[in-house]
Each structure stands twice: as C-alpha cells, then as structure tokens.
Amino acid sequence: MDKQQFEKFIDNRSPENASYWKQQYTQANNNEVEAMIKIALLYKEQSYYKEMYHLLIRAIEIHDDADALYELANCYFEELDNRGSVELAFHFYERAALKKHPDAINNLADMYLNGEGTVVNEEVALMWFTKAAEIGVVEAMYTLGIMYEQGLGTEENPKQALQYYCKAAAGGYLDAVYRIGMIHFSGELDQPQNEKEAVKWFLKGAEGFHVDAIYNMAYCYENGYGVKQSLEQAIRYYKQASLLGDVQSTEKLVELYEMIDANEATKWRKKASEQLKQE
Template sequence: MWWPRPEPDPDDPPQDPDYSDGECDCLMAAAAPGQSPYFDGVKWADMDAENAMAICADLLLKDQDVDAEVVAAFGRALIKGGKLEMALEFSELAAMEGSGLAMNTLASLYNDGEIVPTEHETAFAWYMTAAETGLPMGMHNVAYGYENGKGIAPNIDKALYYYERAAFFGYEPSLLHLGVIYREDTHVARDMQRTVDYLKMAAPNGSADAAARLGYIYEIGENGYFKDIEQALDYHFQAARQNNVVALHNLGSLTYHGRDGVPQDTEAVLLFWGRAAKLGDVKSQRKFGRLLYETGDVEEALRFLRLAAEQGDDEAQKLIRQIEGG
C-alpha cells in the first residue's frame, strides 16, 4: 500500500524522510516544486518526461510499497509524457492516500477534459483539497480559480489570500503573479514597491519573467518607481541568460541607442536582437532585419523581416517592400 508522509512541522528538527534510493531517483526526476521539503522539484518545462517515466516505472514494477508522493510524481511525469489514462489511474491511487500533488493532477485533468468530462467545479474542489494538504501549487491554482471565476464565484480577496499563502512557501508563479497584480492597477490599487518586492523574491528562484520585469521597471522608472540603470542591466542580463526575449530585446534597444550611459555597440545589438529574433520575437526580428540591411547583409535581412511579416508585423512588410523596390 502507498502511504503518504505528512509535512513536517517547521518547528520540529529536520528528520530523514527515509526514502529508498529508487524513490529518491523518481522524485528527483518528476517531483513538482513545493511538493516536498526534501526535494526542490523539477519545473514542468525542465522535466524530461521519458526519463522520469522510465525511472518511476522501474521502481513501481519492483516495489509496490512506495510513498504516495512518489506515485504522484509518476502521475505528473505521465501527464507530461501524454499518457493521460495512466496518469489518471496512478493519480487517483495517490490522491486516495493523501497526496496533494495527485489531487492537483486530478484537478488539472478535470479542467482539461481530455479523458474525463470537463468539470471546472470538480477541478476547483480538487485544487482546494490539494491546497489544504499544504501544496503551494494547489494554493496557487485555488487563487487562480478565485481570481478568474473558474469553478467558483470570483473573489479577489480570497485570490490574494491563496496567492500569498503559496508565496509564503516561495512558490515562484505566485510570487511573480502577485508582482503583476500590484503592477497592473486592476484588481487592487497599484503598489510599485510591493510589485518590486514580490518580483525580487521570484527572480532568485529562477524566474526569467520576474527578472525581465524588474529590468524594465528599473530601466524606465515605471509608474514613478526610481530609475537605476545598473540594476536594470543586472536584471536584464539575468533574464537574457535564460533566453528571455523581452530582456534580450530591451538590451538590444539600450545598446542600439546608447541610452543612460550604456555604450553604443552594433556588435552587441546584433547579438541581443539576433538571439531574440531566432527565438521568435517579432519586434526583434524586424529590428534585427533592419540592422542587417543597414550593415549590408540584404539576404539575411529579408529572411528575418519576412519572419516578422508572417507574424503580422506591418512595419516589417513595409521594410520588405522598400528593400525589394529599391
């Protein structure tokens, strides 16, 4: 039987969870961020589903007496790998044994409606149950439901409460989203200091989006927040190292115009806009194409301008006509 291990009391001394080597391998490959205090978890985009499924399946074939959270991690890997029916089966087993992650997985299946009927109310109920186990991901999803009225009546106060609960555990998506909420002046009054505080907590956890937003805030002094070009560059580069196209585009613009003491450097601009253009950023494709034309590389210029035009960029289309007509 798969038995859950309760979350430790933060006031108690750390205890060895006594996972087997196989359980550790499965959790390291497929556990979600915030699922366990003993593992960092793997972000969805970073999970190698085939590898995770193989590791966890090998364990479960050898040993049925494993922790419910390990079974839940296997269910998560199965979803990433597109094995939805198996994911449902294993997640139901782990949820019955108290796994918050498995409950969250079941909720996502009811939201998607691919192998079970779409039932947003049922999904929200599972998210709430996951949140009550202490799973930050569950708290975040409950907050999203309250914010957007998905499966429950909208309630921004309750949404903020659950986002803040998840943020307390360092859950990156909640930290980032709280920063966005306090920046946008829609649900709550704009508060740029709270925005920056939340984004600064998300950025060190690897959120390139948070770093890019901080870079922009410091670059322009957004909404009255003070400008600081050194901090702007630090955050832009932090995000750019993770291939964030917004940061790459903004670094290119700063370097192209030589603004705020940043030296003008065509080679650097080509590097920044070129990287963003190859990652699919429309504005960077247009600006990179135009710069290539200015430096004499007409063939490559047209290639990137056409990529931008195909995505609906009218300015790129005008440039193409000017170049081909000239």
C-alpha cells in the same frame, strides 16, 4: 535485470555508491516498497523503462503504495517506452490521491481542470486543488488564486484569490510572487495601484531568478516606476533576464545601447538574432 547484470551496471555507473545501490536492489527483491521505488526511479533515470514499469507495478500489486501509484501515473503521463496513456495516468493519480498523496492530488486536479484523461470539471478540480492546498501544496494554492480570480468552478472572489496568491508566495512559489507584484503594479483584485509595493514583489521574484520579475525590475528602473530611474540598473536587470533566455530583454538592451554604445548594441543585436533562431 538480474542481480549480476545490475551489479555490473551499478559498478560502471556509480562505483562510489555501488554498495548502497546493491543493498537497495536486495531490499527491492525482498519486496521492501521504498527500495522498490528507488530502484524503479534509478531505472527511469537510465531509460530502463521495461524494468521500471515492472517494479512499480509489482510494488503496487504487493503494497498498493501511494508513492508507487504516483510514480507509475507519472510514467504513463510522460509516455515512457511508448506506454503513454492519459487515461491510465488519471486512474493511478486518482488512486494515489485517495491515499492523500499531495502531488497526486494536485495532478488529479489539473487533469480535471484541463480535461486530460477525463472530462473537464472545474468544480471537481476546485475541490481537489483545495484538498492539495490544505496539505501544503503551494502550486495548488497558486492555481486556486487563478480560479478565484477568473471564476473557474466558483464565483469570482478577488479577496480569496489574493489570499491564495499570498499563501503560495509565502511558500516560495515564484509565479505567485510575480503575480502579486503585477496585482499591485496594475491595481488589480480591488487593490490600489502601488508601484513601490509592486517593486518589492518583483525584487523577491528576481532574487529567485524568475525571468519575468527580473524583466519587470529592469522596466521599472528604465522608466522610474516605484524606484529612482536608473539606466545602469535597468541594463543590469535586462542583462540578467537575457542570460536566462529572454529575447525581449535582449532586444531592450539593443534599444538602450543604441543610445550610448554602438559596439554594445551590435553585440546584443547579434545575440537577439541567435535567440530568435533557437525559438
């Protein structure tokens, strides 16, 4: 896309920000790496994949930049413009990881764990996840919790697993918040069963709109686990989860309303049917 074509494109797409993007285009043509990546990602957003690949590859050839390597790996992994290749994605994630790009390190670890673009190697995956966690990647902390809990690439270590889940939860990772709630609810990882403590964690997850945590809040209120039993609160949380697409919550609403309001039961039964068709 030449300058005239780009200016026409940007004037039509984003007239209020046109001057900014035209400046970025000029800087990208002058081989300024941040601008090159910004324009490449703009091309990606608008499905101009040929231009996107060209610009990211040029940024790598000139600068060997970690962000450009990471973004190109994403493009290959996502199979954009029919150029999908997990092997190429692995190659570029590895190059970016060796430059200490946090998300590339985490993605490389995932590929070792799942055998994508390489053979499964849980020990190497553990090593890369640990590196990612050390530089603050909360998703890696959560995955390390799973690995230490299940003994993947290492010995099972309940204490270490819980520590990583707690680190991930402290970083705002909602799956970790929910998992800690389940640990306390069921008495896992050498922890005593504690329904009140579980509810505290489910509530944190629910406040972040984690659908399983919301469902569990409803379930706890329905049955009086860790909280005073309340049909009203159970229905409130089941409705929240249902609105987030959880069919099981919709079916629970049908079950509960069948006891108190036939019209509401009919309404939610219809919604459950619609949700099941969409699955």
